Amino acid sequence: MTATAGAAVLALGLAACGGSDDSSDESTSGEEMSGGGEVEVFTWWAAGSEKAGLDALVGVFEEQHPDYTFVNGAVAGGAGSAAKDLLQSRLQASDPPDTFQAHAGAELQDYIDAAQIEDVSALYDEFGLTDAFPADLVDRLSTEDGAIYSIPSNIHRANVVWANPTVLEDAGLDPAAEYADLDAWYEALDAVEESGQTALSIATTWTQVHLLETVLLSELGPEAYTGLWDGSTDWEGPEVTAALEDFEKLMGYTNDDRDGLDWPDATQQVIDGQAGFNVMGDWAEAAFQEAGAMSPDDYVYFPVPGTDGEFDFLADSFTMPVGAPNPDGTKAWLETVGSVEGQEAFNKAKGSIPARTDADTSDFSEYQQSAVEAFANDTIVSSLAHGAATPIATLNAISDATSKFTTGASDLATFQSELAAANM
Amino acid sequence: MRHRLRRLGAPLLLLAPSLILLGVFVYGLIAANFNTSITDNHTAAQATGQEPVTTVWFQNYIDLLGSDDFQHSLTNLVLFTVVFLVGTMVMGFGWAWMLDRPDRGEGFFRSIYLFPMAVSFVASGVVWRWLLNSNQGESASGLNRLFQMIGLDFLQNNWWNNITFGITAIALPAIWQLSGYVMALFLAGFRGIPEELREAARVDGASEWKVYRLVLFPQLSPIALSALIIIGHMSLKSFDLIMSISKPANYQTKVPAVDMYVFKSSFNYADAAAVGTILLVIVALVVVPYLVRTHQAEKR
Incomplete structure (x- = not known):
């Protein structure tokens, strides 16, 4: 603890700088920093x-x-x-x-x-x-x-899948099942789709970028994924192409009205039993709580398939x-x-x-x-969609490219080269 | 000379405050905006003077106009404006024409048609976002659901999520909101034509169609031009309606104003300013000839 006198000098000095004009409480409590x-x-x-x-x-x-x-x-x-x-x-x-x-x-x-x-x-x-x-x-x-x-x-953790057990059971799936990789998950998604519900609910562009980053993480692994942001992983490489193909496939399972929705609408579809799965950061937990849903009866969660042991943070x-x-x-x-x-x-x-x-x-x-x-x-990696991995300008360019791709205005090769250009 | 100065002195003095305010806050800022648009001020560091900013003249404009994405925005803007203009003119004129006939309930319908204009674009945008939901089939809602209920399933479509023509779906709420205004303009135009002219034409044996074609329409053309200019420049500056129905990152509904917003949020001030200048020039191309024409008409 600094002496009271020292703190008083500090307070005076501040007042002299005009930094604390509004300070009504000039007393010094003996705290380490005490300007008021x-x-x-x-x-x-x-x-x-x-x-x-x-x-x-x-x-x-x-x-x-x-x-x-x-x-x-x-x-x-x-x-x-x-x-x-x-x-x-x-x-x-x-x-x-x-x-x-x-x-x-x-x-x-x-x-x-x-x-x-x-x-x-x-x-x-x-x-x-x-x-x-x-x-x-x-x-x-x-x-x-x-x-x-x-x-x-x-x-917050970004790579989380939220699912509705009732929808999964109706589709003949085991709600407690874990999926080792994306390929295993596709089978479950197919089953939900056949049961007549939306397999994977998603919302507007940023949630699609959110899905994209978890797919990249799943396909590339934490080291190569982190390399995307410091230039050591090649955006034009075949692994990225494979990841983008997975992303394209996953987008095929999603709802048509996605671009008009924001994340609570997409998560709500899982809560209401209209959709089987939703990939969203763990702020979705609050939405389930508000709806009075209890895990594991009303909802289940697990890391995005292929990203177990990895923590995509923001x-x-x-x-x-x-x-x-x-x-x-x-x-x-x-x-x-x-x-x-x-x-x-x-x-x-x-x-x-x-x-x-x-x-x-x-x-x-x-x-x-x-x-x-x-x-x-877990191994901690940085989230793209939430500003941990890239500056805003890069994220905006990636979002633009993603929207262009998911609306069908560009093909996969164009998408990949636009992503590469965004990270130059 | 002194006489002239005295004659001009008082009006100039009275006008000075507004002239100075306009000079600084409109024309001064347009100049400042243009000044930014010819630099390479593309990052936050340059904006705060941490990194040097150099003048690149029209490079930003060349890059923007040459990029596919900005051309897509411009195409969207043209599509939106054409549909918006044709829609409001047809609806507005139609309503005015119907209300011009001395039937009952004119005041009632006039209010009904004019009312949407009182709603803000943002509020109506939120409602129309629900109406224009692009889900079809079982999960359909909004207008698509309505089409199903009345057996017009084939009319279902994905509205503003169509890559090429999606933007024209957003013109629907815009038309809904402003047709009433165009109607009011035309109605005032109809009322401004003396009854004697119509009577004179009828006495001369003109059919009802001829009365409209040869007597009324020519006198409505200045009104039509004003309506076109007003709606046209509103359409070119459209931003709030598009933003509240779609989102800034959605490719299918990009227009230059949205690009400007995205550039600004990326700290890319030079490109944002360049888009702003391009928009200003486009609006000027529409408005200036009109102003010149009105000015000449007044002189005569």
């Missing part, structure tokens, strides 16, 4: 389980850092696109919030290149996060020169913007985000899992516990 003032936290968590998670996290923050006032900068709408638009213009105008939510990984690259966020790897050492997070995860988060630009608050994380009005406040928020209590409270409410392996998850749901175990033991 408002901390504006910019997110797109404005409703549902995300809002509940944020509220829980704020509860821990106020307990750990009573000097600081949390200011909710949440912007609702468009699954984060409204927030990202506003954030883009605020950062351009050098008016950043104290911290903002962003997908961890390569999606941060644009902010890094634009010198809009700070390297926080020093905080990893200070808060002891390097040891608390799995080594694989720290690798995925680090840039080539070893810098890390954000602290993850939660982890994470929300918080950054330290360059020129944040209250940098000590940012630090205090990041400390809470990375702390055991913060991660437990947040993830229990949101339905995701903590990035820390030392968090106590004994009262988490059954699915969450299985994901926690997988996260600790």
